[in-house]
Amino acid sequence: MKKLNGKIKIKTAIFISGRGSNLKNLLKFSKKKISPISIDLIISDNKYATGLKFSEKFNINKKIFNFNNTKIDSLLLEFIRKKDIKFICLAGFMRILSKKFLKNFNGKIINIHPSLLPKYKGLNTHKKVIQNKDKFSGCSVHYVNTKLDSGKIILKKKVKVYKKDTIRSLSNRVLRAEHKLYPMAILKIFN
Numbered sequence: 786m787k788k789l790n791g792k793i794k795i796k797t798a799i800f801i802s803g804r805g806s807n808l809k810n811l812l813k814f815s816k817k818k819i820s821p822i823s824i825d826l827i828i829s830d831n832k833y834a835t836g837l838k839f840s841e842k843f844n845i846n847k848k849i850f851n852f853n854n855t856k857i858d859s860l861l862l863e864f865i866r867k868k869d870i871k872f873i874c875l876a877g878f879m880r881i882l883s884k885k886f887l888k889n890f891n892g893k894i895i896n897i898h899p900s901l902l903p904k905y906k907g908l909n910t911h912k913k914v915i916q917n918k919d920k921f922s923g924c925s926v927h928y929v930n931t932k933l934d935s936g937k938i939i940l941k942k943k944v945k946v947y948k949k950d951t952i953r954s955l956s957n958r959v960l961r962a963e964h965k966l967y968p969m970a971i972l973k974i975f976n
Contacts, residue, residue: 792818794815794820794821794822794823795821795822795823795871795872795975796822796823796825796826796868796869796870796871796872797815797822797823797824797825797826797870797871797872797873797874798824798825798826798827798828798865798868798870798872798873798874799811799812799824799826799827799828799873799874799875799876800828800829800830800873800874800875800876800878800880801827801828801829801831801834801836801837801876801877801878802829802830802831802834802877802878802879802880803831803834803835803836803877803879804834804835804836804877805834805835805836805837805838805839805876805877806836806877806960806964807874807876807877807897807963807964807967808827808836808839808876808877809836809839810963810964810967810968811824811874811876811967811968811971812824812839812843812845814967814968814971819972820968820971820972821971821972821974821975821976822872822971822975824843824845825845825846825868825870826845826846826847826848826865826868826870827839827840827845827846827847827848828847828848828849828850828861829847829848829849829850829878830849830850830851830852830878830879830880831849831879832849836876836877837849846868848864850864852880857883857886858883858885858886858889861886862886862889862890865890866891870892871891871892871893872892872893872894872895873890873892873893873894873895873929874894874895874896874897874967874971875894875895875896875897875929876897876967878896881933882894882929884931887929887930887931893928893974894928894929895926895927895928895929895936895939895970895971895974896926896927896928896929896934896936897924897925897926897963897966897967897970898910898924898925898926898927898934899911899922899924899956899959899960899963900913900914900922900923900924900925901921901922901923901924901925901941901943902925902927902934902935902938902941903934903935906933906934906935907933907934910922911952911955911956911959912952914946914955915946915950915951915952915955919946920945920946921943921944921945921946922943922944922946922955922959923941923942923943923944923959923962924941924942924944924959924962924963924966925938925940925941925942926938926939926940926941926966926967926970927939939970939973939974940966940969940970940973941966942962942963942965942966944958944959944962
C-alpha cells in the first residue's frame with residue numbers, strides 16, 4: 786500500500802514482453818484519482834521490449850529477468866517481496882508463470898487476453914476468429930491460475946467482426962477495447 790494524493794493505493798507490478806500499449810494505458814489510469822493502484826514496477830522477459838521506455842518516461846523501476854533461469858521463481862518472488870508488490874497485471878507478457886510462483890505470490894495476478902474467453906486461449910486469436918468467420922471477437926480480463934487463460938473471468942468486452950477485417954484491423958480494434966476494459970476490471974476488483 787502506498788499513499789498518493791491522499792488515497793491509499795495498491796503497489797502494482799506490470800509484466801510485459803513487447804510494445805507496452807496496455808502498460809502505457811494502465812500507467813495513465815494509475816495517475817487518476819479513482820484508480821486503486823500505483824504502478825511501482827515494470828518487469829520484462831525481453832530486454833528489447835519497447836514498452837520498457839515507459840519506465841523512464843513515468844519514472845518507474847524496471848527489471849529484466851531471464852525466465853530460462855532455473856531459479857527464476859525464487860529470484861522473482863524475492864524481488865517482488867522487496868518492492869512490497871501486492872498486485873500484478875500481465876500486459877502482453879508472453880510467458881506462463883509457474884505453479885510455484887503463483888502459489889507463493891501473496892497477492893492477486895490478472896491478465897488481459899484478446900479473445901472472448903473461454904474461446905481461443907493461447908496465441909493467434911485474431912487469425913482463429915477470422916478463419917472461423919466469427920461475428921464477434923473481443924477481450925477478457927481474468928485471474929491467473931495454473932492453466933493457460935483459464936482463470937475466473939472478471940470482465941469481457943465484445944468487438945464486432947466485419948467481413949473485410951484482416952488480422953491487423955481486428956487486432957487494432959480489440960486493442961482499443963482492451964484499453965477500456967483493463968481499468969474497468971481493476972476498478973471492479975478493488976471497489
